[in-house]
Amino acid sequence: MKTLQNLIGGKWEDSQDSALNDLVNPATENVIAHYPSGSCDDIDRAVAAAVQAQPGWAELPVAERVEHLLRWADEIAEHAEDLAELECQEMGKPVALGRYFIDGGVQGFRTAVDDALTYPFAETVPGADGSTTTILRHPLGATAVITPWNFPVPMVLGALGPLLASGNTVVVKPSERSPLSTARLFELSTLPPGVVNLVLGDARAGAPLVEHRQIRLVHFTGSVDTGRRIGAATGERLCRSILELGGKDPVVVDAGVDPVATAAAIAFGAFVNTGQICTSMERIYVHQDIAEAFVDALVDAAATYTLGDGHNPETVLGPLVDARQRDIVHRHVIDAVERGAHVRIGGVIPKRAGFFYPATVLTDVDDSMLAMTEETFGPLAPVVVVSSFEEGLDRASSSRFALGATVYTHNPDHAAAAAAIPAGVTWVNQWQGGGSERLYEPAGESGMGATGARAAYDAATRPSTIHTAPTTASALS
Incomplete structure (x- = not known):
């Protein structure tokens, strides 16, 4: 039975506190570390x-830092399959799916690191009077990254690239629900000692990290409640924070789209990774003209999401990360049924080992139900029939969360109107599309702090300006 250690200053060491927690495989309920x-x-x-x-x-020159980071990326890419295997063991993600997202995370890391070569860390602007204004962007110093359990490796890589390439050093505290793959990720590090450090644990590690006076930025992805506490702690000492919190992402399905193809796409957006994605499709508003065909197709698609251990190549839907998360999902289903919703497929906890829950479709839901107001973070697709695209857009916009949104339409005017949804990212006709230049900031209770592309480097640096007046005889006299 492996006991994980911290990486501090380039050395692996035991915690200063001897207390240990069990890491449980959610597919078997066996302790694995x-x-x-x-x-x-x-x-x-x-x-x-x-x-x-x-x-x-x-x-170090920027190019040298970039070279260090890309060398680490090469090591990670070489061991992507091993990392995907560990993610499967600790949080249940099918190995093939984990490998897909890790490969994407490595590519995103490389792209973000390469951006440092063109980012204006020093920029001089001449004045009309012969003066110069130089804008310098300095690293912040020691920073903290606290990552969630649903994408252990990709989320670490997504946060680290701009921070490290800008000249900051980092202390990473991964979720206590998925430390195994992150520890392996840091075993692969080729960076100088102390540039990246890893501390494992629960709130007993997270709270002092957030509150530490020498940490100059906290990058956190996780729950709204924890995000509020982090925002208060960092605000009290005037420390910068980037908070990506919960989501209750809406989908608006317009009349005129192919109901079968759209339902298949939405099933993927609702059920992939067992619905454990911040931008999972959690509220579906479908136009009445295609509602019946759409729901039938969504139920058919849900039936193809077979449950099983992620090591089995036939498994599409792995377990939820633990019993607590499964209880949340089931509570949302029971609450909806008690308030008048109908289960079209799923909705029953399987009688087997592991924290499994089937792909579930609800109809006849309304905005009084937890399934429409609270983040579910599980394989649940609640469907609301609307009388018009405008009604769907209006209801999609009515939430305290504002992380992502998706619209399916063939109407150019409706596609343009999708911009009215108050989300950090809105996708039209393709969920999770977008290039490396994408930047966004969540709204409402979904967080704060712009990130992506240049915004990530802006967040990782502190600007200062040096203004130099022209040297003239009068000035020197």
Whole structure:
């Protein structure tokens, strides 16, 4: 039975606190590893290592930092299958699906790191009077990244690229529900000691990291409640934070689209990764003209999402990460049924080992139900029939969450109107599309802090300006 360690200053070491937690495979409910609970002492040591390493890392030319980071990316790519296997063990994601997202995460990391070569860390603007204004963008220093359990490796890579390429050092605290793959990711690190540090644990590690006076930025992805506490802690000491929190992403399905093809696409958006994605499709508004055909096709598509252990290549739907998450999903289903909704498929906890839950479609739902108001984070697709595209758009916009949204339409005017949804990212006719230049900021309770493309480098640096007046005889006299 493996006991995981922290990586501090380039060395693997046990926690300063001997308390250990069990890591459970959600497909079998067997304990597969132990990890430290975490402590203030662990955080103090990791932050000190990051602070000590940061000046030397920042002094390297940008191209040299990029070279270091791309070398690490090569190591990660070479071991992508191993990392996907570990993700399957710790949070249930099918190995093939995990490999797909890890490959994408490595590519995104490389692209983000390459962006450092063209980012204006120093920019001089001449004045009409002969003066010059130089804008410098400095690294912040030691930073913190706290990642969720649903995409352990890709989420770490997505946060680290701009932070490290800008000259910051980092302390990473992954979710206690999925530390195994992140620990392996850091075993593959080729970076100088202290540039990246890993501290494992639960809130006993997370809280002191967020509150540490020498941390200059906290990048957090997770729940709204935890995000609020982090925002308060960082605000109290005037520390920058990037918060990507919950979502209750809507989908608007217009009349005139192919109901079968659209239903298949929405099934993927609702059920992939067992619905454990911040931007999963969690509220579906379909035009009455195609509603019957759409729902029938959605039920048929849901039936193809077979449950099983992620090591089986025939498995499409792995388990939820733990019993607590499955209880949330089932509670949302029961609440909807008690309020008048109908289960078209799924909705029953399987009698088997593991924290499995079937792909579930609900109809006759309304906005009084938890399934329409609270983040479910599971394989649940609640469908509302609307009388017009405008009604769908209006109801899609009525939520305290505003992370992502998707619209399917063949009407150019309706496609343009999709921009009215108050979301960080809105997709039209293709969920999860977009290039590397994409940038966004969540709204409402879905978070704050712009990220992506240049915005990620803006967030990772602090600008200062040097204005130099022209040298003239009068000025020197």
